[in-house]
Amino acid sequence: MRMAELSRESGVPVATIKYYQREGLLPPGELTSPNQARYGAAHVRRLKLVRALLEIGGLSIAAVGEVLAAIDDSGTSTHGILGLAQHGLPMAKLEVTAEDRAWAMGRIGETARRRGWDVHPESPVVESLLGVLCALRQVGHEWVLDALDRYAEAADSVAEADVTAVARLGTTEAVVEGAVVGTVLGDALFAALRRMAHAQVSRRQFTG
Amino acid sequence: MRMAELSRESGVPVATIKYYQREGLLPPGELTSPNQARYGAAHVRRLKLVRALLEIGGLSIAAVGEVLAAIDDSGTSTHGILGLAQHGLPMAKLEVTAEDRAWAMGRIGETARRRGWDVHPESPVVESLLGVLCALRQVGHEWVLDALDRYAEAADSVAEADVTAVARLGTTEAVVEGAVVGTVLGDALFAALRRMAHAQVSRRQFTG
Numbered sequence: 001m002r003m004a005e006l007s008r009e010s011g012v013p014v015a016t017i018k019y020y021q022r023e024g025l026l027p028p029g030e031l032t033s034p035n036q037a038r039y040g041a042a043h044v045r046r047l048k049l050v051r052a053l054l055e056i057g058g059l060s061i062a063a064v065g066e067v068l069a070a071i072d073d074s075g076t077s078t079h080g081i082l083g084l085a086q087h088g089l090p091m092a093k094l095e096v097t098a099e100d101r102a103w104a105m106g107r108i109g110e111t112a113r114r115r116g117w118d119v120h121p122e123s124p125v126v127e128s129l130l131g132v133l134c135a136l137r138q139v140g141h142e143w144v145l146d147a148l149d150r151y152a153e154a155a156d157s158v159a160e161a162d163v164t165a166v167a168r169l170g171t172t173e174a175v176v177e178g179a180v181v182g183t184v185l186g187d188a189l190f191a192a193l194r195r196m197a198h199a200q201v202s203r204r205q206f207t208g
Numbered sequence: 209m210r211m212a213e214l215s216r217e218s219g220v221p222v223a224t225i226k227y228y229q230r231e232g233l234l235p236p237g238e239l240t241s242p243n244q245a246r247y248g249a250a251h252v253r254r255l256k257l258v259r260a261l262l263e264i265g266g267l268s269i270a271a272v273g274e275v276l277a278a279i280d281d282s283g284t285s286t287h288g289i290l291g292l293a294q295h296g297l298p299m300a301k302l303e304v305t306a307e308d309r310a311w312a313m314g315r316i317g318e319t320a321r322r323r324g325w326d327v328h329p330e331s332p333v334v335e336s337l338l339g340v341l342c343a344l345r346q347v348g349h350e351w352v353l354d355a356l357d358r359y360a361e362a363a364d365s366v367a368e369a370d371v372t373a374v375a376r377l378g379t380t381e382a383v384v385e386g387a388v389v390g391t392v393l394g395d396a397l398f399a400a401l402r403r404m405a406h407a408q409v410s411r412r413q414f415t416g
Contacts, residue, residue: 052347056347077414077415078410078414079410079411079413079414079415082406082410082414083407083410086403086406086407091400091403112404115405115408116408117404117405117408118408118411119404123407125400125403125404125407126404128396128400128403129397129400129401129404132393132396132397132400133397135393135396136389136393136397139260139264139389139393141385141386141389141390141393143373143376143377143386144370144373144389144390144393144394144397146369146373147366147369147370147373148397150365150366150369151366151369151394151397151398151401152401152405153365154362154363154365154366154398155362155398155401155402155404155405156405156408156409157358157361157362158355158358158359158362158402158405159402159405159406159408159409160405160409161354161355161358161359162352162355162402162406162409163406163409163410163413164409164413165351165352165354165355167413167414169351177349178349178351181344181347181349181352182349182352183402183403183406185340185343185344185347185349185352186352186359186402187395187398187399187402188336188340188343189337189340189341189344189352189356189359190359190362190363190395190398190399190402191395191398192299192333192336192337192340193337193359193360193363194363194366194367194370194391194394194395194398195294195297195299195333195336195391196320196325196327196333196334196337196363197323197325197360197363197364197366197367197368198290198294198367198370198371198391199291199294199331199333200323200324200325200326200364200367201364201367201368201370201371201372202286202287202290202291202371203287203326205287205371205372205375206285206286206287206290206375207285207287
């Protein structure tokens with residue numbers, strides 16, 4: 001197909017497709033004349049993946065480039081690609097004191113031990129969790145962490161279902177797109193369900 | 209205490225305190241002369257609550273005013289106040305077609321029935337959940353909803369712990385502040401834990 005059809009098929013404007021090409025996010029088409037190229041189904045798939053990573057995942061152009069490079073490097077394991085997709089996702093960060101950091105790492109370590117999780121202190125996910133713990137402490141609401149093990153158990157249950165489902169999606173591109181969409185929209189899904197459950201529990205506990 | 213001390217004690221700048229007073233978020237102090245007023249511990253507590261609602265909860269000034277009015281109206285139940293605090297929280301919304309809406313309400317109804325939840329279709333929480341379901345459908349990732357019951361079960365488990373803990377906080381103001389902080393930072397806490405669990409499950413499933 002020509003560029004115009006690629007744009008229709010993928011729903012991405014021509015100017016945007018050309019921008020992605022300049023940034024190396026989309027391989028060139030097969031040249032059929034000096035000014036014309038032909039594109040295939042692989043280009044449509046790749047464009048949809050790029051859109052999902054940028055718009056749903058909120059990844060930067062550079063982070064998308066890294067994820068795509070990992071996909072195209074046949075030596076990268078599924079675990080490695082999922083890790084890259086995850087680490088590119090935007091996560092809250094917070095400046096914390098050394099004392100707060102030590103306290104938070106202690107709490108995280110205890111919970112991780114009880115759940116059998118490895119903790120990689122250099123991981124952005126650990127850094128993000130650490131920021132949340134310190135924020136709770138700074139605003140004087142450490143009591144939330146009394147339920148840390150219950151939260152971790154719930155997270156484990158959901159994550160098991162997520163990873164099992166995403167692994168079944170088939171192609172590497174589908175798995176990566178699924179991981180990003182599932183991670184980001186899964187957060188929103190859980191947040192909304194938790195609020196519904198709050199309303200129900202509150203109704204039960206506080207009304208007649 | 210005088211205004212300057214109220215500012216030091218609460219960590220809120222004088223100009224901001226005056227702005228809150230003009231917006232009706234903070235009751236006037238007791239006048240000791242035409243130009244001077246005295247403030248008490250109740251003012252400090254109220255200021256901290258206003259800050260939590262605005263900065264952590266992301267509520268609008270108008271929404272904060274409604275929550276405070278409910279607190280001050282002795283006829284409002286704890287359940288009613290928690291509902292107001294929750295409904296003031298920012299939630300994602302999405303334009304959806306009537307067909308998508310009907311489909312999403314069907315899915316929500318089934319899951320709610322299995323969990324024994326009431327569904328109030330006019331509630332902003334239901335609207336937000338509905339938006340997430342429709343977003344998943346629009347991007348072609350409905351498979352995430354295969355785990356909807358598992359997500360709902362996890363949300364129930366966490367919400368039970370949340371509401372029980374928050375109810376123990378004592379004063380109505382502490383309960384409201386706790387509900388907002390716990391809801392908003394609880395989202396971030398769960399999201400970070402879910403990513404840690406993803407990494408662990410992926411490691412187990414995809415590496416040797």
